[in-house]
Amino acid sequence: MKLHNHGITLMTLLGLAISGCKAQEPEVAAPAGTVKSATGVVGWRTDGTGEYPDAxxxxxxxxxxxVVWKTPLPGTSNATPVITGNRIFVCSEPTTLICVAKDSGAILWQKTNNYDEVAGANGNFPQTHSHNGQSSPTPVTDGQRVYVLFGTGVVAxxxxxxxxxxxxxxxxSTDGWGHSASPVLSGDTLIVHILNVVGLDSGSGKVKWRTPASPKWGSPALANIGGQDVxxxxxxxxxxxxxxxxxxxxxxAKLQYATPVVDGDIVYFIExxxxxxxxxxxxxxIKAETLWTTKIKGSRHYSSVVVDSGLIYAASRxxxxxVIDDETGDVLLQEPLNISGGTNIVYSSLTLGGKYLYIGSVDGVTVVLEPGRAFQEVARNTIEGYRSSPVFDGDRMYVRTFRHLYCIGN
Structure with a gap:
């Protein structure tokens, strides 16, 4: 089953280098174009599904x-790369937005968003956990502008x-563990959820509306129900x-850590x-009908799921x-990934790149699986650790690790 958010496009939770240093030259030119997006809006997991069927x-x-190229970045971050044209947007602690050239890995520009640069912001940054930081939210772009939110409460x-x-x-944020929910863009409304859900005019940054809703760490998800964008x-x-x-x-329904996945009028809350x-x-x-409820192994699920071809794939921390049957909710398979690193291993959301599932980890181990009802490991690869989610574009995979942005391909 191919997932769509019906004309609206959508972290999961959760290296130091000299900024501005040159990236190594690519061995082969990267493909042109922009990753798939029905509306041109690209954000967390590109469109929120984590699916790249043409990769x-x-x-x-x-x-x-x-490794086609590997670019050192000035600090760590859990934000997922966002691609539009030949530009890749990534974040860096604590408040930096970075633009990288997709074809070469060169840093084109980087901008800080500290309190002394933003009117109305003052005092100390809110408390956060070292695993989370202030730059976990993934930016979102409409191909003309890029919007970024930090755990500090600054939107730019x-x-x-x-x-x-x-x-x-x-x-x-008043949560001592910090903020991680990414912004989403629907038409001319930029939506962020820190303490309240706030709709901002994307052209001016002015608040259009503010709705109380208790936050946790997953990001809001967009849908269209009965012709209404929600x-x-x-x-x-x-x-x-x-x-x-x-x-x-x-x-x-309720998710404490992960983000819902939307397919038309169906919403998956999988932890x-x-x-x-x-x-x-x-x-x-709006009326909600629960079609099924089930339980899977794991104390927490930081990682959001992939839903494809009648199956739901999930991984706990x-x-x-x-693997869950999409029609019945029956749990078809539960298998350890056997990745070392303690309890908090998997933050990265599952990703379907072409024919294969990719599951990343804080140790840098990426397990590649054949989708299906049986556990079929295709490969096990090791690079730097990461909590972000990979994105795919043609024959390239882009991964924001703790210290670098990787472009991976032949």
Missing amino acids: KAVTTFSDSDN CYDLDGNRQWATFLEK VITPYTGDVIRVSDGKKLASGI KIARKVRLRPDGNG EGHFA
């Missing part, structure tokens, strides 16, 4: 094999050449209308307790891999 990436790689907009269009301070909050399970911020439903929910218009609101 033709390699399945084996290391620090020395099948740049054109593709690095000229700031606007920046604003919204509010500070945003779904992971933790409170609220369905909020994008046009005016009105809450159309509440408590449809230890996993639910499949259908949303339908109901008068002036400890590295328990599970």
Whole structure:
């Protein structure tokens, strides 16, 4: 099953180098074009699904094999790379947005967004955990501008050449573990969820509406239900209308760490307790129908799932891999990935690159699996550790590790 967000495009949670240093030259020119996106909007996991069915990436790689280029970055980050044209946007601790050339890996520009650079922002940065930092949210772009949110509460907009269009301070996270939810863009509304769900005018940064909803760490997800663009909050399970911020439903399901995956009117809330929910218009609101509930191994699921061809693929933080039947909710397979590194191993969301599943880890081990009802390991590769999610473009895979941005391919 190919997932779509019906005309709207959508981290999961969760290296030091001299900034501006040159990347090594590529062995082969990278492919032209932009990663798939129905509307031209590209954000976390590109369109939120983590699926790249046309990708033709390699399945084996290391620090020395099948690396086209590797660019040192000034600090670490968990944000996923975002690609538009020949530009890749990544983040760096604590408040830096970086633009990298897709064909060469050269850093084109980088901009900080500190409190002394943004009106209304002051004091100390909010408390966070070292695994999370302030730069976990993934940027989002419409191909003309790029929008970035930091755990500091600062939201900023740049054109593709690095000229700031606007920046604003919204509010500070009060969670001692920090903020990680990424912004999403629906039409001319940029939606962020720190303490409240806030709709900003994407052209000016002005607040259009503000709706109370308790946050955790997963990102909001976009959907279109009965012709209405809505945003779904992971933790409170609220369905909020994008046009005016009105809450159309509440408590449809709950995710503490991961992000819901949307397919039309179906929303998957997959963690230890996993639910499949259908949303339908109901008068002036939205009605939620739980189609099934099941349970899979793992104490926490930082990683968001892939749903494809009637199967749901999930991985817990400890590295328990599970396959769920999409129709019935039956758990078909539970298998350890056997990745070392303690309890918090898998933060990276699962990714379908062409014919294969890729599962990354903080130790830098990426397990490549054949999709299906049986556990079939294709390859096991090691680079630097990472918590971000890989993205694919043609025959290239791009991975933001703790210290570098990798371009992997033949």
